[in-house]
Amino acid sequence: MWRVKEMSRVEQFERIRRDRRDEEMSVRELARKHGVHRRTVRAALGAAVPPARKVPARSAPVLGPHVATVRAWLVADQGAPRKQRHTARRVWQRLMEEEGVVVAESSVRNLVASLKAEIGLGRAQVMIPQTHPPAREAEVDFGEFQAVIAGVVMRVWMFCLRLSHSGRAVHVAYANQAQESFLDGHVRAFAALGGVPVGMIRYDNLKPAVIRCALGRERLENDRFVAMRSHYLLTELTAA
Numbered sequence: 001m002w003r004v005k006e007m008s009r010v011e012q013f014e015r016i017r018r019d020r021r022d023e024e025m026s027v028r029e030l031a032r033k034h035g036v037h038r039r040t041v042r043a044a045l046g047a048a049v050p051p052a053r054k055v056p057a058r059s060a061p062v063l064g065p066h067v068a069t070v071r072a073w074l075v076a077d078q079g080a081p082r083k084q085r086h087t088a089r090r091v092w093q094r095l096m097e098e099e100g101v102v103v104a105e106s107s108v109r110n111l112v113a114s115l116k117a118e119i120g121l122g123r124a125q126v127m128i129p130q131t132h133p134p135a136r137e138a139e140v141d142f143g144e145f146q147a148v149i150a151g152v153v154m155r156v157w158m159f160c161l162r163l164s165h166s167g168r169a170v171h172v173a174y175a176n177q178a179q180e181s182f183l184d185g186h187v188r189a190f191a192a193l194g195g196v197p198v199g200m201i202r203y204d205n206l207k208p209a210v211i212r213c214a215l216g217r218e219r220l221e222n223d224r225f226v227a228m229r230s231h232y233l234l235t236e237l238t239a240a
Contacts, residue, residue, distance in 0.1 A: 012036070020045060062103045063111055066095060066137040070079050070108075071115050071187065078119075088112040132164035136199030139164060142182055142208065159185030161193075161201075169191070182208035196232045203237065 016034055019025050025033065030041045043051065063070075070091055077085040077196035086094075090201040092108040141160045146153055157177045161168035170189040190196050208225075229237065 009050040011046075012040075013048060013050055015043040016041055017048065030184065039074055062101060063107060064069065066099055066101060067111065067115075070095070070111060071119070074112070074115055075119055086112075133199070134165045135163075135195070137164035137201070138162060138197040139202045139204070139205040140186075142185065143204070144177070157181065158188070161185065161189035163193070163197070165216060177208060179208045179222060179224060183224060186228060186232075190232065196234060199235065201237045 003164060010089050012034065015111075016030050016036075019033065027038050027041045027045075031038045034041070041074070073086050073091065073094070088109040089105065091112050092103070092105045095103065095108065107221060139162045141162075142156065143160075144157050147156050157174045159172045159174060159181065160169055170192045172188050174185070208222075
């Protein structure tokens with residue numbers, strides 16, 4: 001069974017405006033033909049895009065009369081030990097047992113969350129700014145991407161070393177992700193930057209530098225990687 005698509009308000013406005021132009025119909029005639037109020041016709045003649053519908057502010061008919069009670073419980077919690085304070089579930093249970101309220105627990109949970117934020121009982125977010133002293137830290141990534149070379153889409157790998165303080169970076173593309181490419185990327189990056197970080201280098205991918213993983217976070221590093229680290233006297237290298 002085919003369903004006729006319901007006409008949108010924009011399409012309705014378009015037809016009203018077109019009939020006005022082509023048929024020179026009056027507001028009354030347009031309202032009669034399109035089955036709308038004359039206010040709608042005047043709105044369509046005044047603008048091609050209908051005004052946004054006003055969404056009525058909906059109140060919580062069940063919880064509305066009990067918001068003050070829940071707020072009082074939460075305010076009283078400020079002087080109570082943390083483990084004795086109301087959880088959303090406990091508020092829901094008290095509302096049902098003491099107030100006779102029949103309401104979904106999810107509705108109470110949303111109310112409690114908003115009230116806790118209002119009275120300052122919510123979890124505060126603590127922002128700790130990161131500081132990166134000059135020439136001390138860098139980040140290394142060695143990942144795969146695609147490039148178009150001579151009109152051919154090729155699979156290549158990008159070595160990137162970026163200084164954490166200044167954001168200056170060196171990018172080198174390789175045809176493979178071999179250890180030789182990994183080590184060569186360091187040599188080229190340090191040469192381009194004119195030095196090495198004196199603090200820490202973080203690695204997003206340490207596979208080319210590791211022989212195998214041991215227990216926990218321990219790694220057995222390749223001798224060539226260790227030699228490169230020793231040559232540049234890199235003090236600390238860590239996996240991100």
